[in-house]
Amino acid sequence: xxxxxxxxxxxxxxxxxxxxxxxxxxxxxxxxxxxxxxxxxxxxxxxxxxxxxxxxxxxxxxxxxxxxxxxxxxxxxxxxxxxxxxxxxxxxxxxxxxxxxxxxxxxxxxxxxxxxxxxxxxxxxxxxxxxxxxxxxxxxxxxxxxxxxxxxxxxxxxxxxxxxxxxxxxxxxxxxxxxxxxxxxxxxxxxxxxxxxxxxxxxxxxxxxxxxxxxxxxxxxxxxxxxxxxxxxxxxxxxxxxxxxxxxxxxxxxxxxxxxxxxxxxxxxxxxxxxxxxxxxxxxxxxxxxxxxxxxxxxxxxxxxxxxxxxxxxxxxxx
Amino acid sequence: xxxxxxxxxxxxxxxxxxxxxxxxxxxxxxxxxxxxxxxxxxxxxxxxxxxxxxxxxxxxxxxxxxxxxxxxxxxxxxxxxxxxxxxxxxxxxxxxxxxxxxxxxxxxxxxxxxxxxxxxxxxxxxxxxxxxxxxxxxxxxxxxxxxxxxxxxxxxxxxxxxxxxxxxxxxxxxxxxxx
Amino acid sequence: xxxxxxxxxxxxxxxxxxxxxxxxxxxxxxxxxxxxxxxxxxxxxxxxxxxxxxxxxxxxxxxxxxxxxxxxxxxxxxxxxxxxxxxxxxxxxxxxxxxxxxxxxxxxxxxxxxxxxxxxxxxxxxxxxxxxxxxxxxxxxxxxxxxxxxxxxxxxxxxxxxxxxxxxxxxxxxxxxxxxxxxxxxxxxxxxxxxxxxxxxxxxxxxxxxxxxxxxxxxxxxxxxxxxxxxxxxxxxxxxxxxxxxxxxxxxxxxxxxxxxxxxxxxxxxxxxxxxxxxxxxxxxxxxxxxxxxxxxxxxxxxxxxxxxxxxxxxxxxxxxxxxxxxxxxxxxxxxxxxxxxxxxxxxxxxxxxxxxxxxxxxxxxxxxxxxxxxxxxxxxxxxxxxxxxxxxxxxxxxxxxxxxxxxxxxxxxxxxxxxxx
Ligand code: NA
Ligand code: NA
Numbered sequence: 010x011x012x013x014x015x016x017x018x019x020x021x022x023x024x025x026x027x028x029x030x031x032x033x034x035x036x037x038x039x040x041x042x043x044x045x046x047x048x049x050x051x052x053x054x055x056x057x058x059x060x061x062x063x064x065x066x067x068x069x070x071x072x073x074x075x076x077x078x079x080x081x082x083x084x085x086x087x088x089x090x091x092x093x094x095x096x097x098x099x100x101x102x103x104x105x106x107x108x109x110x111x112x113x114x115x116x117x118x119x120x121x122x123x124x125x126x127x128x129x130x131x132x133x134x135x136x137x138x139x140x141x142x143x144x145x146x147x148x149x150x151x152x153x154x155x156x157x158x159x160x161x162x163x164x165x166x167x168x169x170x171x172x173x174x175x176x177x178x179x180x181x182x183x184x185x186x187x188x189x190x191x192x193x194x195x196x197x198x199x200x201x202x203x204x205x206x207x208x209x210x211x212x213x214x215x216x217x218x219x220x221x222x223x224x225x226x227x228x229x230x231x232x233x234x235x236x237x238x239x240x241x242x243x244x245x246x247x248x249x250x251x252x253x254x255x256x257x258x259x260x261x262x263x264x265x266x267x268x269x270x271x272x273x274x275x276x277x278x279x280x281x282x283x284x285x286x287x288x289x290x291x292x293x294x295x296x297x298x299x300x301x302x303x304x305x306x307x308x309x310x311x312x313x314x315x316x317x318x319x320x321x322x323x324x325x326x327x328x
Numbered sequence: 329x330x331x332x333x334x335x336x337x338x339x340x341x342x343x344x345x346x347x348x349x350x351x352x353x354x355x356x357x358x359x360x361x362x363x364x365x366x367x368x369x370x371x372x373x374x375x376x377x378x379x380x381x382x383x384x385x386x387x388x389x390x391x392x393x394x395x396x397x398x399x400x401x402x403x404x405x406x407x408x409x410x411x412x413x414x415x416x417x418x419x420x421x422x423x424x425x426x427x428x429x430x431x432x433x434x435x436x437x438x439x440x441x442x443x444x445x446x447x448x449x450x451x452x453x454x455x456x457x458x459x460x461x462x463x464x465x466x467x468x469x470x471x472x473x474x475x476x477x478x479x480x481x482x483x484x485x486x487x488x489x490x491x492x493x494x495x496x497x498x499x500x501x502x503x504x505x506x507x
Numbered sequence: 508x509x510x511x512x513x514x515x516x517x518x519x520x521x522x523x524x525x526x527x528x529x530x531x532x533x534x535x536x537x538x539x540x541x542x543x544x545x546x547x548x549x550x551x552x553x554x555x556x557x558x559x560x561x562x563x564x565x566x567x568x569x570x571x572x573x574x575x576x577x578x579x580x581x582x583x584x585x586x587x588x589x590x591x592x593x594x595x596x597x598x599x600x601x602x603x604x605x606x607x608x609x610x611x612x613x614x615x616x617x618x619x620x621x622x623x624x625x626x627x628x629x630x631x632x633x634x635x636x637x638x639x640x641x642x643x644x645x646x647x648x649x650x651x652x653x654x655x656x657x658x659x660x661x662x663x664x665x666x667x668x669x670x671x672x673x674x675x676x677x678x679x680x681x682x683x684x685x686x687x688x689x690x691x692x693x694x695x696x697x698x699x700x701x702x703x704x705x706x707x708x709x710x711x712x713x714x715x716x717x718x719x720x721x722x723x724x725x726x727x728x729x730x731x732x733x734x735x736x737x738x739x740x741x742x743x744x745x746x747x748x749x750x751x752x753x754x755x756x757x758x759x760x761x762x763x764x765x766x767x768x769x770x771x772x773x774x775x776x777x778x779x780x781x782x783x784x785x786x787x788x789x790x791x792x793x794x795x796x797x798x799x800x801x802x803x804x805x806x807x808x809x810x811x812x813x814x815x816x817x818x819x820x821x822x823x824x825x826x827x828x829x830x831x832x833x834x835x836x837x838x839x840x841x842x843x844x845x846x847x848x849x850x851x852x853x854x855x856x857x858x859x860x861x862x863x864x865x866x867x868x869x870x871x872x873x874x875x876x877x878x879x880x881x882x883x884x885x886x887x888x889x890x891x892x893x894x895x896x897x898x899x900x901x902x903x904x905x906x907x908x909x910x911x912x913x914x915x916x917x918x919x920x921x922x923x924x925x926x927x928x929x
Contacts, residue, residue: 015802020848023670034701052668052845054801057453058553066446069545070802083451092368128446160367170371179367182374182452186558187744189674190615191657196740309529345784346776352563353570356750360743374560381566382557385791388784397785398526401880401898421524428529431536431546431551439550441631461550 010038012241016073017061019053024209025263026229029052029136029256035253037262045241045249057067058188059083066129068234073133078228079166087124087316088230089305091138092168094297096320100264102327103138104257106320107196112254117323120316131238133231134253137252137264138275140223144207144216146192152218152289153177153296162188162200168305171227172297175268186254192216203227204282208271213278214243220283221272244257335438341391341470348380348387375452379460386467393425393474415486422475430467436464509541517881527881531792538799549795556794557787560746561660562709564619565787565888570779571756572626572892574620575730577775578760578767581627583724590720591711597700598707599635600645601693605626607649608689609731611656614745615663617877618786618884621650622629623749625892633893637705643893644878644903645722647885648692648911651874654840656685658745661873664802664841665866668848672862677929680863684871684918691914726759787886793882797825797839801846806834810850820858825850826918828872835876843873860922871915886929 020026027049034047050071056064062084063075090096097103099232109115111283113134125132138202144152150156156176163169163180173180179268181197191197201224207213231253264311306317355373363369392398400421404414444458513534520530539546575581585599606624614620625646632642639741654661657678666674700706721728733746733755743751760767767775772800786856802807813830830851833845852865877885880901890897918924 021668021670050801051849054842054846056552056555056799058556060551063448063555064548065553066448067547067551069548070799072428072824084446084448158367160363164370165375167371167452175656179363179369180371181363182371184742186660186663187561189663189739189745194739196744199861209667214673229410304577332881342780345780346773348777349566349570349780350772353567353750353753356563356567356747357754360747360751364742365810373652377563378560380683381563382554382568384780385557385784385787388781390783391781391789392788395781397781398788399528399785399890400526402524403522403898416540421526422534424520424523424525425529426531428536432532434537434547435550436554438545439547439554440559442547456581460519461554464550464554488867500704 010043012041012237012245013048014045014072014233014237015048015050015055015070016075016233017055017071018075019061020051020075021209022051024197025260025267026136027261028135028263030075030231032260033134033253033256036255037249040248040252041059041245043243045110052125060165062232065232065234068129068237071235072237073231075229075231078230079164079169079228081230081232084128085121085124086309087121087313089168090317090320091226091228092166092279093302093305094172094224096139097138097324098223099136100268102324103226103228104135104261105327106323107135108254108257111258113250115178115323116319117243118258120319124233124313124316127233130232131235133233134257135231136229136257138227138259139203139227139268141201141203141225141227142219142221142223143199143278144202144212145218145220146195146216147218148198149218149220149283150199151283151285153292159198160196162191168301169225169305172301173201175255175297175300176180176293188212201225202274204205204223204271208274210222213275213280217280218283219275219280219287222285222290222293224290224297271278341387341394345391348384352377352380357415372453375450379450379455382460383463386464389467390471390474393471393478396478409487411486415482418482419479422479424481426472426475433465433468436468438460440465444450509538512537512619514648517567521881525818527529527887528716528789529671531765531789531796531881533800535704535792535795536909540723542801542803543667552795552798553791562787562790563617564614564616564749564777565622566783567753568619568622569626569782569786569888569892570776571749571752572623572651573582573775573779573782573851574756574760574767575727576630576752576770577626579764580727580730580756580759581631581875583720583727583764584627584730585631586726587720587728589709590717592706593709594707594711597697599628600637600641600696600700600820603632603646603650604649604689604693605644607652608656608685611653611685612735614653614748614765615658615660616682616745617650617654617874618888619749620653621646621885621888621893622786622836623752624649625889629893630877632705635706636708637700638703639893639895640899641699641705642903643889643900645692645696645906646892647878647883647889648904649689650888651911652685652689652916654682654869654874654877655867656686657885659870661844661870662789662866663839664844665848665869668845669852669862672866676929677863677866678923680867681870683924684867684914687917687924688911688914691910691912692907699906709780710915722883724762728745730755730759749846761882762863779855782888783893786891789887790884794839794842795883796837796882797842800838801842801884806843806846807850810847814854821920823858824868825856827854827868830906831869832875832879835873836879837852839882840873840876841878844869847873861926863929864925865924868915871911871918874914875908875911879909 030049037045037047058076063148064071065074078088078091106117144149152174156178161173161178162183163173170180191276268302359369359373440458440461448457539549581833588602609621628644629646662677666672666677716911734752737743738745738748813826817826855865858924878881886900890900
């Protein structure tokens with residue numbers, strides 16, 4: 010094909026995330042009459058999230074990476090906005106934000122592409138957000154007071170560390186590959202994680218309490234190398250984008266299914282899945298939101314603050 | 329003054345690597361203490377120790393050249409008649425090593441520029457990647473210096489030894505007899 | 508064509524005594540330029556491949572080993588072992604294998620196990636007259652047990668790659684195969700030691716001498732207790748345990764045995780650092796090569812080539828084992844698991860092979876790759892600790908490798924071995 014693109018992800022080839030990518034592969038070949046060929050590499054065979062993103066920026070052997078918002082946030086600052094607790098709290102609304110008319114676009118996307126372009130990236134598609142709850146080994150966490158004194162695993166994100174310490178817990182940085190054993194032996198008592206991911210990493214075998222707090226959004230974004238994207242003629246770009254949009258829309262139901270299945274799986278593994286009341290969620294929000302917002306946006310330039318404003322405006326329009 | 333310079337010349341990489349290794353051991357233990365006893369672990373231990381480990385390995389490269397420790401697979405005969413050939417091969421191998429250093433210097437220099445242009449930083453501490461990658465050309469230039477010194481040493485030694493060449497030339501075997 | 512050329516270049520450079528890591532580096536540079544890839548990626552891959560927290564266990568266990576050797580901890584443990592098995596031929600070799608089983612119960616990393624056990628037993632085996640190659644080769648093989656006995660980093664990766672498998676069941680599946688692999692190495696180790704008269708040149712210890720050795724070693728034998736206890740009570744992670752072991756060996760060596768002088772600390776650090784450097788310098792290029800091979804879909808091509816010759820259960824299993832050995836020679840274990848699981852498991856499902864059984868074949872098969880050149884992580888650590896040429900470590904390891912291969916075939920053809928607890 011004229012345009013051969015390698016899109017890489019750390020997600021496994023059997024997941025619903027992979028289904029979206031595979032659907033995109035087929036549609037892209039079909040709509041472009043074979044001018045665009047999408048290759049996919051799953052399971053992190055070409056590198057971890059950081060490496061894949063750097064390789065995408067370079068665009069040599071990898072032209073696209075599927076990354077979490079948290080991971081993108083260390084490259085594209087404005088993405089850190091999505092780390093703010095409860096800023097988005099519904100999967101459908103997260104999708105509406107990026108696909109106002111069923112197509113990738115609208116004020117948030119336009120603003121975001123500007124910031125992505127500075128890092129040689131281009132946003133190709135977004136899937137429905139997931140939301141993190143709190144998985145703990147023994148102690149059920151229903152209110153912030155229950156977090157007091159727990160040892161909680163965090164990623165290197167400053168926002169996440171701050172949220173956990175604001176709640177009175179100790180924050181320990183661990184790689185995801187160490188979490189299983191750490192929960193099993195009690196090195197840590199829990200972590201903030203979406204239900205689907207906790208099932209994917211078999212953490213329901215070792216953590217026994219899950220609070221579906223849905224407090225922090227966890228988005229996944231397919232980005233591609235901007236230079237390579239811009240080299241493509243506009244009509245081809247439109248066809249590829251159409252393929253990406255349709256791939257997200259047609260696989261949309263898989264995301265709700267995956268969430269339902271993961272909750273069922275957790276229960277099957279004897280995990281007590283707790284759905285908090287609005288009041289309880291409010292207690293968490295009050296403690297963490299302001300401080301997390303301050304940290305997420307602390308070194309934002311005026312242009313980056315503009316993104317935050319656009320995002321907030323669009324979110325309030327949704328209501 | 330000259331003596332200090334000589335010690336630095338002799339021990340520079342060794343000193344850096346040893347200190348970094350000791351530092352990692354101390355901070356990891358401190359981390360266990362802070363987490364288990366005080367439940368307030370540091371945000372940076374993980375990233376600092378990973379980064380130091382990376383630099384121990386790379387700064388160790390010129391050190392290992394200097395102390396003849398790089399892993400080679402030596403299947404050449406060690407008889408007296410091979411002494412000259414072994415020297416030629418040794419020099420050739422070091423020239424190839426220098427060639428690799430040059431390639432790696434260019435690659436990491438370009439990687440440094442690339443990261444500088446994009447302003448990438450590490451996740452936790454926010455260290456600019458261009459600085460981290462920018463260390464590589466320095467380290468591999470030092471490696472070239474060490475390789476040149478080592479070639480000169482081998483030639484000198486060979487001149488001295490040509491008449492009575494019996495010594496086993498493999499660095500690893502030499503070490504083995506010593507230890 | 509390019510592959511053939513690269514393999515030829517590899518052997519020429521190795522013959523010319525270019526260091527192994529640099530040989531890989533040169534081949535990578537050449538491949539990047541032939542394939543028109545940007546060499547910035549080579550720099551990124553080499554740097555990032557070392558950026559891993561669990562990998563810190565390697566330098567920390569090397570340091571712990573050196574501290575134990577200098578501070579008299581290792582000597583006391585070995586004297587104690589000597590009292591019990593020193594009168595048997597190959598006693599220390601067997602101790603090395605079963606120490607790795609025990610250590611494998613807390614570490615999930617093969618190279619870290621070689622660093623931890625080997626720093627103590629290799630020098631002692633050499634002192635007792637075992638050949639250097641055998642001592643190092645045996646220990647390099649023993650390290651593989653750590654990824655078969657739970658916990659195991661590769662098994663976690665496998666369970667995450669293979670849908671419907673749980674980490675804890677996968678761990679359980681590893682118990683019997685781990686012991687089987689240990690026994691399969693102990694048998695050749697025993698016969699070789701017996702033939703060469705290694706070990707067994709002393710009287711069996713009496714109850715009195717044994718108790719005395721036990722008392723003498725009381726602080727030393729607390730080391731495994733502290734490491735095991737600390738990990739299983741969750742005080743520290745397996746990776747951190749390596750650093751804790753260093754601190755403990757330091758305290759015992761300086762303040763209790765008083766054999767380690769404070770001024771020797773620098774020397775200990777420097778010795779450990781150079782071993783770390785040389786053993787780990789291979790990792791950046793080995794990983795970068797693995798990434799390059801997977802981006803060029805080499806594992807997929809190899810599998811497709813072999814799949815066309817597969818007919819029936821036995822030939823399929825044998826070809827898969829051969830493929831695993833080949834891939835284990837050239838690629839990093841974790842990356843191989845991710846790539847090969849979805850490719851190979853479907854070939855075995857028609858024969859009713861359970862995902863756990865397949866997982867064991869995969870883990871043990873790729874585990875052998877830790878000891879096969881050119882990219883054998885264990886080989887290089889053993890080579891550094893023993894100060895023996897890599898090819899001698901490998902020839903020393905061969906009999907135990909064959910033992911492991913026999914165990915692998917047994918695991919492959921008898922599902923019971925892996926599936927007994929499911
Ligand atoms: Na293990
Ligand atoms: Na290998």
